[in-house]
Amino acid sequence: MTEMCEVASTPENYTFELSSHANSILSGLNELRLYEKLLDVTLIAEDAEFKVHRAVMAACSDYFRAMFTDAMKEANQAEICLKGVTARGIECLINYAYTSKLKLDRNNVQDILSAANHVQMNAVIGACANFLESQIDLENCVDIATIAEIYSLEKLKQKTYKYICSRLKTFSKTNEINRLTWEQFLYLLSSDYPVDCPEANILQIVINWCIAQNVDHVIIQKLINKVRLDEIKHFDLESTLRLFRPHFSVNQEIYFTVLKIVERSQPINKFNISTNNRLQLNNNTNETHEEILTNSRGMESALIKIGGFGVDGITNKITYYLPSRKKWHNLTVIPHVEQSNYGTAVLGNDLYVVGGCYDVYLKEYIHPFGFRYCPIANKWTTIAPMQNDRCRFSLNAIGSCLYAVGGVSDTNESDEGWIQDIPISNCEKYNTNTDTWEYIVNLPENRTQHAGAVLGCNLYISGGLDRHRILSSFWRYNTFYEKWEELPPMLVPRTDHNMLAINNKLYVCGGWYEDLISETRRLVRTIDSYDPVQRTWIVETEVPTPKYHAGIVAVNNVIYIVGGLHSDTVFDRASSAIQCFNIETKEWSRLDGYPESVWECSCVSLFVPKCREDLEVLPHKKEPHSDK
Secondary structure, three states: OOOOEEEEEOOOOEEEEEOOHHHHHHHHHHHHHHOOOOOOEEEEEOOEEEEEOHHHHHHHOHHHHHHHHOOOHHHHOOEEEOOOOOHHHHHHHHHHHHHOOOOOOOOOHHHHHHHHHHHOOHHHHHHHHHHHHHHOOOOOHHHHHHHHHHOOOHHHHHHHHHHHHHOHHHHOOOHHHHHOOHHHHHHHHHOOOOOOOOHHHHHHHHHHHHHHHOOOHHHHHHHHOOOOHHHOOHHHHHHHHHHOHHHHOOOHHHHHHHHHHHHHHOOHHHEEEOOOOOEEEOOOOOOOOOOOOOOOOOEEEEEEEEEEEEOOEEEEEEEEEEOOOOEEEEEEEOOOOOOEOOEEEEEOOEEEEEOOEEEEOOEEEEOOOEEEEEOOOOEEEEEOOOOOOOEOOEEEEEOOEEEEEOOEOOOOOOOOOOOOOOEOOOEEEEEOOOOEEEEEOOOOOOOEOOEEEEEOOEEEEEOOEEOOEEOOOEEEEEOOOOEEEEEOOOOOOOEEEEEEEEOOEEEEEEEEEEOOOOOOEEEOOEEEEEEOOOOEEEEEEEOOOOEEOOEEEEEOOEEEEEOOEEOOOOOOOEOOOEEEEEOOOOEEEEEOOOOOOEEOOEEEEEEEEOOOOOOOEOOOOOOOHHHO
16 A cells, blocks of 8 residues: 655755654654663663663653753663552553553553653643543542542543532432542532532531531531522521431531521521520511522523524524623524524523524425523423414413414414414413423414513513504413403504513513504614503613614613614614613613624523533624714
8 A cells, every 4th residue: 555645846856755754653663662672761660660762751751851851860870760650550651652542441540640640741641631531420520539639630620520510419419428528528619510409408418518527617617608598598498407406416516507607698687596596587588589590509690692694694503691701602503404583482591492484495484393402401402393383473481381472374274264374363382391282362463573571470462463564462361360461552563572571560672663654664762661560651761773673681680682683764784782771770881792793683591501611702893883
């Protein structure tokens, strides 16, 4: 077989390069070693002798390079005794130096890592760390964490503790947790990684560990201080202390240390200690808020931009903006052909993308399929398809269900009288517990390109299109009584808009209507709010730069308007601007523009892990002056 080579020639010179030359040199050196030719030094470990070439070992190891080239006594010695390393470890390193191959397994990795660390073979150290990372499980994670700390392998250390946190509930029930030193346990509690159990369980895990280890009050205090007591419901705190009271009778020091820290962490008016030292609750505690996270550790509320159109056409990419980093990152991609006009909703911090449409040879196809994305696992799963193909509809979450309302369908004429390619009025509900869809009571009006929002057990639907008529009507569906009720209409008709629920009020943003005189589209220039108690609408503010087909979402009482199409008269000019309206201060501000012009995207608020490693930062784009 002819060897590959490269030849570069001119009339004056000729250059020959053999691509296999490096491998030939390495193979030749290994043959010299095996036949004991030209060997000039012997390495000794655990009474085992290994004859090698100084040049080869110096080329692979900073340790040997310094030893053999600097003015050290070993530079001219025929034998070098290596202390603190095993014969197996050094033998594996020598074989690697002469062959570039290293076979790692659970039996030899620690010997090889120790030897590589001693002789400073950084490539091997990295290979060992990568191998250990791939081997982490509940039975060896403490050992791997200890190895990572001994050899200062920070990435491996972080991976290991992240693994433990993600399985903390199960890990805490194994004997491995009691093998942690208190310093390791403190690091575990201090690390900001997502965990799989509520904070009340973490308090119980800490108390159990303290009892098992019989540690003193100084260590107890350090560990308990890392528990986020302010995130534990009051009755859970009381239940935890009551659960451990039999153990506290044996170890009073743990009990009183825990009790003092709990008292300091809670508002005084919510706790008092009775004469029998039992934590009591006052009746004015409020624990009615709905939790969407098992635990907030390692998570941050992010602004999520889903799909839409950009300068390169339609995209299924999902990106996110973390306020703490002030950067946009890629999150994931919808696992479907490029599509648009789907429904999006967040339930239990899972993102649902359902229905929508896609183009094939300029023909629009509408589909019923749905997908669920878990940001902690960074994983997509499919859900049961809707009973009806649907796009340009609203999707909202209440309790454990999703509600799909209205939209456009490809369904042919049926018993209900639906006609192909016109808005439909039927609604359906998805039960996340049974993975099934069922039809619910029809909305009395046909509509598409409308908005939906949720307050309590009520689903609100605003505006939209009924064929060519733009609506201002406003409806409420009570999911308990399964009944629709018409409410006072919006101040102006809107379609292609958004509705947000913030602090027990509803806010309608964006959209457009048709001017009856000029028969042209007009952008709605205001954000209006609805008070469900007073049943009244008011104008909250005027948008500095109105747009339509923008992505709109609220995060921490701030409304974000992402991208969209510009102005009353120019509908084909896209924007990358992000406008922000603070509900509390009534002030407008701006973020740096989205990395590209975007429109017809969806936006939601979602908690995402702060420790993601694939944080590809999207390049910043400055919005042109025309949109300021």
